[in-house]
Amino acid sequence: MNIAENLHDIKSSFFNPDCLLIAVSKTKPIADLLEAYEAGVRDFGENKVQEIQAKEPEMPDDTRWHxxxxxxxxxxxxxAPFIHLIHSVDSFKLLSEINKQGEKIDRKISVLLQIHIAEEESxxxxxxxELEEMLNSDEFKKLSHVNIKGLMxxxxxxxxxxQIRKEFKGLKTLFEEIKKRDLPDFMQLEELSMGMSSDYRVAQEEGSTMVRIGSSIFGARNYN
Structure with a gap:
């Protein structure tokens, strides 16, 4: 498994060369992350807090954690002190907690709002x-330590x-509709995070600015 070659092949196949590649490194050892880093990757995605905590001190300071x-x-x-972007904000309660933790350390934390676009209930x-209710609420407008950068x-x-294309197209439409509104200053919609190893090209064709790719870079994961 040559991580550098995989990265080159993936980037070469991008529909949009300006789309940010986030290397999903969950379950992978630091040696693999460093190999990707040496090949030019700076943005790494993890899905467990304890794994980000363990890996963050082992990686160069300019690594960006998602x-x-x-x-x-x-x-x-x-x-909260070091995360570059939280993609998975799926409730106002979570957004409020992120704001609270940002306020404690005087840091504005960048986030994306996760929208349910799939058929799976899981x-x-x-x-x-839910999104409309939050955007129209007074509590939402009082947030002070988050930057909402876009949708995921x-x-x-x-x-x-x-079906995949229809779901991505629907998210892009929602993204453009929200951008037209009179939004709070902390809500500057620039990023649309959609697409993984199996569907990143379709996602880019439908307007993705960030793709989250793991197995195509690092190979299959071992969850044992």
Whole structure:
């Protein structure tokens, strides 16, 4: 498994060369992350707080950490000082906790709002009604230590490319609609995080600015 060659092949196949590649390094050893770093990667995605905590001191200082997995409120404090971007904000309660932890350390924490676009019930994220309720609430407008950079979504796990494309297209439409609103200063929508190893090209064709790619870079994961 040559990580540098895999990265080159993936970047060469990008529909949008300006799309940010986030190397999803969950379960992978530091040696693999350093190999990707040497090949030019600076953005790494993890889905467990304890794994980010363990890896962060072992990597160069200019590594940018992305929390891409479901985040429990009681664990926000452990990553608040250094996390570059939290992709998986799926409730106002979680957003409020991130704001609270940011306020404690006087740091504005950048986040994406995760939108539920898949057919699977197991996927997390706001539905449209929940999102509307939050955006219109007075409590939301009082947030002071978050920067909402955009939206994130995960398509249904299926081989049906038409369905995947429809879900990504719907998220892009929502993204553009929200951008037209009179938004608080802390909500500057610039990023659309969608697409993984199996569907990143379709995601880019539908407007993704960030793709989260793991197995195509590092190989299959060992969860034992």
């Amino acid at each position: 929390m891409i997995g479901h985040l429990q409120r009681n664990k926000v404090k452990y990553i 996927k997390f994220g706001f539905d449209i009604a 979504g995960m398509a249904t796990l299926t081989t049906n490319q038409d």
